[in-house]
Each structure stands twice: as C-alpha cells, then as structure tokens.
Amino acid sequence: MSLPQVVVLDTRGAHDKATFLEACARSLDFPSYFGHNWDALADSLGDFAADKAPVLVVWTGFSDLDADVRDTAVEIMTERFVDGADLLIVDDVVAPPQPDYALDHVQVAIPEGAEDTAREFWVGVVGLSETPKPLALAQRGGVWLTGEALNLHLGVQRDFRPATQAHPAIMVRDYDTLMARLRAAGHDVTPAGDLPDTRRFHTHDPFGNRIEFIAF
Incomplete structure (x- = not known):
C-alpha cells in the first residue's frame, strides 16, 4: 500500500464564502474555470480526490471561518473525500520560532597558494563538497x-600560523570510515575518550590546523 501524498489546504485569514473558495482554489490547484460556488467546490473536490488518491489533506485556518461557511465546507468535504482521500483539520499551524543565534559558517586559515592542497584534504579525504565563492570574494x-549541515570556509592568511588549540569540531555520521581514510592518507588520528558516551578524535589538516571529528 502506497503512502498518501500530503496536501495543505491553507485557509488562514479567510472568513466568508468568497475568500474560503478562493483559498481552496489556490491551495488545491483547481482549474481556471472553477466556478467559486458550493456546487463547483463539490465537483472540484471529487475530481481532486480521484486524481490525487491516496491523499491526505491537512486543513489549517479552520477556526478563522464564519460558522456557517465552516459547517457547509465540512459537509461537502465529508461527502467528497470518501475513497483514497482523508481530511485532517489542524486548527493552528505555527511555524517554529527562529533562534536568536545560529552558526552560519566556520573559517579555518590556510597559507597563500594552498587551495589545491586544502581541496585534496577536505574534499578528497574528508568528503566535503566545494561550493563556488561569490565573484566579489573569489579574488x-x-x-x-x-x-549536509556544515559550511566551512578556508581563508587565505598571508602571515599564516596553524591553529594548534582553537579548532572546529565537526560531527560525522560515518565516523569509523573517516578515521580509516585519514590514517590511510597519512594523517595523524588521536582518539579522545575523556567524554562519556562521545566518540571523537583529533587530527590536523596539511597545514597543522587542529581539527576534531565527533560521531553522531
């Protein structure tokens, strides 16, 4: 049995019949000839259910509607959503609040002209992907x-000195494989067992910068 696709019917801010039907047409992608009346809604919902089945319609904004509009809409949907279509009414869908702070990226210094060596380590061994720098910064x-959830910037520092204490700590899913790849490429790997229930090790990039990797 295939899982139903989920479609959100967003009628937040709609109160009367006209604004409700407009929200339905927009959310459920009704055809351009939709008649914006109750009979047209019944016909379009029947076609929608038949075309999309199996489908779960998640309806948010339910409580914003006038009572008579809400009652009529529920009656029509109950009649039309029979085979292969289900309706879930969610009174309020609230987007999760954005945090006050979040980490955009970590920067690690490298010597001038060392980009290719850095790529060999970070892309070839560690397995990250390179993303183009904006033109204004590429020079x-x-x-x-x-x-997957990491932005790492390698910045050129003219008077480069390796960071032997300050370091990024990067979480990795395939921890053991990464450790083996680093060792095979000749990089030092020093496991640290001082934190309970945490698997982690330290290594160094080709320029002597300290790097920590932690298992998820």
Missing part, C-alpha cells in the same frame, strides 16, 4: 566547502 583566494 581573495581560499575555498568554500559544504556538508
């Missing part, structure tokens, strides 16, 4: 890298 050199 400065360096490399921008991304992972």
Whole structure:
C-alpha cells in the first residue's frame, strides 16, 4: 500500500464564502474555470480526490471561518473525500520560532597558494563538497566547502600560523570510515575518550590546523 501524498489546504485569514473558495482554489490547484460556488467546490473536490488518491489533506485556518461557511465546507468535504482521500483539520499551524543565534559558517586559515592542497584534504579525504565563492570574494583566494549541515570556509592568511588549540569540531555520521581514510592518507588520528558516551578524535589538516571529528 502506497503512502498518501500530503496536501495543505491553507485557509488562514479567510472568513466568508468568497475568500474560503478562493483559498481552496489556490491551495488545491483547481482549474481556471472553477466556478467559486458550493456546487463547483463539490465537483472540484471529487475530481481532486480521484486524481490525487491516496491523499491526505491537512486543513489549517479552520477556526478563522464564519460558522456557517465552516459547517457547509465540512459537509461537502465529508461527502467528497470518501475513497483514497482523508481530511485532517489542524486548527493552528505555527511555524517554529527562529533562534536568536545560529552558526552560519566556520573559517579555518590556510597559507597563500594552498587551495589545491586544502581541496585534496577536505574534499578528497574528508568528503566535503566545494561550493563556488561569490565573484566579489573569489579574488581573495581560499575555498568554500559544504556538508549536509556544515559550511566551512578556508581563508587565505598571508602571515599564516596553524591553529594548534582553537579548532572546529565537526560531527560525522560515518565516523569509523573517516578515521580509516585519514590514517590511510597519512594523517595523524588521536582518539579522545575523556567524554562519556562521545566518540571523537583529533587530527590536523596539511597545514597543522587542529581539527576534531565527533560521531553522531
């Protein structure tokens, strides 16, 4: 049995019949000839259910509607959503609040002209992907890298000195494989067992910067 696709019927801010029907047409992608009346809604919902089945319609904004509009809409949907279509009424859908702070990226310094060596380590061994730098910044050199939930910027520093204490700590899913790849490529790997229930190790990039990897 296939899982139903989920379609959101968003009628937030609609109160009367006209604004409700407009919201239905927009959310459920009714055809341009939709008649914007109750009979047209019944016909379009029947076609929608037949075309999309199996489908789950999540209706938000239910409580914004005038009582008579709400009652008529529920009656029509109950009649039309019979085979292969289900209705879930969610009175309020609230987007999660954005945090006050979040980390956009981490920057690690590299020497001038060392971009290719950095790529060999971060892309070839660690497995990150390179993303193009904006044109306005590309002339400065360096490399921008991304992972599934990671933005790492390698910035050129003229008077480069490796960071032997301050370091990024990067969480990785395939922890053991990464450790093996680093060792095979000749990089030092020093496991740390001082934190309970945490698997982590330290290594260094080709320029001596300290890097920590932690298992998810």
